[in-house]
Amino acid sequence: MIAVGDIVAERWVQISRDSLVRYAGASGDFNPIHYRDDVANAVGLPGVLAHGMLTMGLAVETIVPWLGDSGRILEYGVRFTRPVVVGPETGAQLKIVAKVGAIDEDVARIDLTVTSGETTVLGKAQVRVRLA
Amino acid sequence: MPVNPELIGRVFPPTAPYLVGREKVREFARAVFADDPQHVDPAAAQALGYADVVAPPTFAMVVQDQTLQQLLAEPDSGIILQNVLHAEQRFRYTRPIVAGDELTGTLTVTAVRDMRGSAMVTSEAEITDAAGAHVVTATSVLLVGEGEK
Numbered sequence: 001m002i003a004v005g006d007i008v009a010e011r012w013v014q015i016s017r018d019s020l021v022r023y024a025g026a027s028g029d030f031n032p033i034h035y036r037d038d039v040a041n042a043v044g045l046p047g048v049l050a051h052g053m054l055t056m057g058l059a060v061e062t063i064v065p066w067l068g069d070s071g072r073i074l075e076y077g078v079r080f081t082r083p084v085v086v087g088p089e090t091g092a093q094l095k096i097v098a099k100v101g102a103i104d105e106d107v108a109r110i111d112l113t114v115t116s117g118e119t120t121v122l123g124k125a126q127v128r129v130r131l132a
Numbered sequence: 133m134p135v136n137p138e139l140i141g142r143v144f145p146p147t148a149p150y151l152v153g154r155e156k157v158r159e160f161a162r163a164v165f166a167d168d169p170q171h172v173d174p175a176a177a178q179a180l181g182y183a184d185v186v187a188p189p190t191f192a193m194v195v196q197d198q199t200l201q202q203l204l205a206e207p208d209s210g211i212i213l214q215n216v217l218h219a220e221q222r223f224r225y226t227r228p229i230v231a232g233d234e235l236t237g238t239l240t241v242t243a244v245r246d247m248r249g250s251a252m253v254t255s256e257a258e259i260t261d262a263a264g265a266h267v268v269t270a271t272s273v274l275l276v277g278e279g280e281k
Contacts, residue, residue, distance in 0.1 A: 019163070022163045023163040025159070025163070026159045026162070027160065027193060027197070028194060028197060043214065052218045052221070053218070053221065056221060057164035057166075057188060057190035057193075058164045058166075060188075061164055061165060061166040061168070061189075064170075065168050069170070070171075070186055070188070070189060070228050071182075071186070071225075071227060071228045075222070075223065075224045075225065076189055076223050076225075077221065077222035077223070078220065078221055079219065080217075080219060080220065
């Protein structure tokens with residue numbers, strides 16, 4: 001049994017420029033702000049950014065081993081509130097914490113907190129999952 | 133506002149069927165640090181009752197992206213890619229995507245809102261399988277800026 005406030009899963013993911021290139025190829029999103037410093041600078045960004053969809057994708061995957069079956073996921077939504085800057089040498093480290101936000105009979109809302117350093121990068125990252 | 137408000141309610145033609153390949157699912161799983169066996173090992177997926185490897189939840193974006201390309205290509209939209217920021221994303225699932233699925237996306241623009249010179253464009257891609265059954269609905273909110281004049 002789980003209760004509101006329980007942490008059901010957490011992990012740290014270290015991403016690098018290689019991760020961004022890999023995600024670009026896998027997803028088909030080749031926007032150069034995700035791998036070229038000159039383009040990122042030209043459009044006024046603080047640096048090369050991780051794809052928002054990469055952050056969203058790796059965040060939800062944190063709970064899949066706990067769920068056992070990703071088919072239990074009914075709904076998943078996020079707001080992209082802060083960019084994840086990925087330095088050429090340092091990359092970026094993301095911390096994901098998955099906590100039970102609400103339970104309604106056999107459906108739970110899992111709230112994901114995703115931080116890069118001290119910054120929370122996703123807003124209202126919520127997954128509705130079937131418990132039974 | 134940089135976006136044509138007449139886009140609201142516009143429904144785009146269904147995209148050409150996208151055949152989900154096992155190796156594509158594995159590649160995508162690796163890219164999102166999805167190491168659970170159901171995404172990469174057909175036997176593990178079959179033990180859960182699926183025909184083949186199960187795509188990670190955000191894989192639906194690959195099909196949704198084809199529908200968004202239709203929106204960006206619309207001559208009267210006013211949307212210029214370099215001015216677009218992805219503000220929100222949501223998926224509502226009937227079932228997960230599995231290798232072997234043949235998926236089609238149908239995009240509807242549901243809202244265009246003025247945001248002090250920018251525009252918030254909400255669109256919903258309904259993704260169905262070869263039998264026409266609902267798999268997932270992907271909703272995007274794009275923030276479209278004016279760009280340089």
